[in-house]
Amino acid sequence: MKLIHITDTHFVKPGETLLGHDPKERLNAAIADINRHHADADIAVITGDLTHWGHQEAFESLKDSLSTLTIPVKMILGNHDDRAIMKSVFPETVLDENGFVQEVIDLPAGRFLLLDTNLEGTHAGWYCDDRLDWLERHLETSGDLPLFLFMHHPPCKLHLEPMDRIGLIQADAFRDVVEPHAHKIRHIFFGHIHRPVAGSWLDIPMSTVRSTNHQVWLDFTNRDTIPGSSEPPAYAIALIESDSIVVHFHDYLDASEKYVMGTVDYEDWQTPDAAE
Numbered sequence: 001m002k003l004i005h006i007t008d009t010h011f012v013k014p015g016e017t018l019l020g021h022d023p024k025e026r027l028n029a030a031i032a033d034i035n036r037h038h039a040d041a042d043i044a045v046i047t048g049d050l051t052h053w054g055h056q057e058a059f060e061s062l063k064d065s066l067s068t069l070t071i072p073v074k075m076i077l078g079n080h081d082d083r084a085i086m087k088s089v090f091p092e093t094v095l096d097e098n099g100f101v102q103e104v105i106d107l108p109a110g111r112f113l114l115l116d117t118n119l120e121g122t123h124a125g126w127y128c129d130d131r132l133d134w135l136e137r138h139l140e141t142s143g144d145l146p147l148f149l150f151m152h153h154p155p156c157k158l159h160l161e162p163m164d165r166i167g168l169i170q171a172d173a174f175r176d177v178v179e180p181h182a183h184k185i186r187h188i189f190f191g192h193i194h195r196p197v198a199g200s201w202l203d204i205p206m207s208t209v210r211s212t213n214h215q216v217w218l219d220f221t222n223r224d225t226i227p228g229s230s231e232p233p234a235y236a237i238a239l240i241e242s243d244s245i246v247v248h249f250h251d252y253l254d255a256s257e258k259y260v261m262g263t264v265d266y267e268d269w270q271t272p273d274a275a276e
Contacts, residue, residue, distance in 0.1 A: 004044035007191030008211035047191035048078025048152030059089035110146030125153025125168035
């Protein structure tokens, strides 16, 4: 199956901009690109920070944009979002028995578990005992189904200190619940970081992608503040087969020159030393 991973859309009220960009324009461009090139995708998942301030008008604007997406879409909460307002604007949003935006979706590739790491008043990730119990129950009752986790905050530190400080607070408890089932979790998709990152945790492959609006600059020396950048927005395409998962990161607004290999003079590719 084909999955489209979008994250950190950060919508604001119509007519407003955020860090020099219009989040709606940028997501609309992503949607147009997805409709043009990936209409065969099975689903898109947006991994949180749907809005920047949690305003109802921002959620309504997001709903307007998503109405043009031709493939099914699911969304989870990020630290910038408001759970009650999301539910009011998107009444189809599934809540678990404790009122959290958590859902189980069965698809041909396996079972998707959509997690809620939002806690009002903090940018850090929060996964309380009720949510841990929900996750543990669904991990245990999934049998041998291949599993895919979707969450806003990453499950472990990424060695970007300012971002790690607002990571998942209950990381140890989360690990304790997940580790016994790690062998059947094929991938974790997350957001929050505004960068393309891939790796593994508990031998589980994981990845995230740039925001559709603004980015975090790669700087391992920065200890205090989150360094922003105007790197291009992106979304990811995950191609899931029984024996492989391949994730492509696509800078959909990249305007650099495109050409067909073989139509460019080979001399143009050689350095002076190579030409000799």
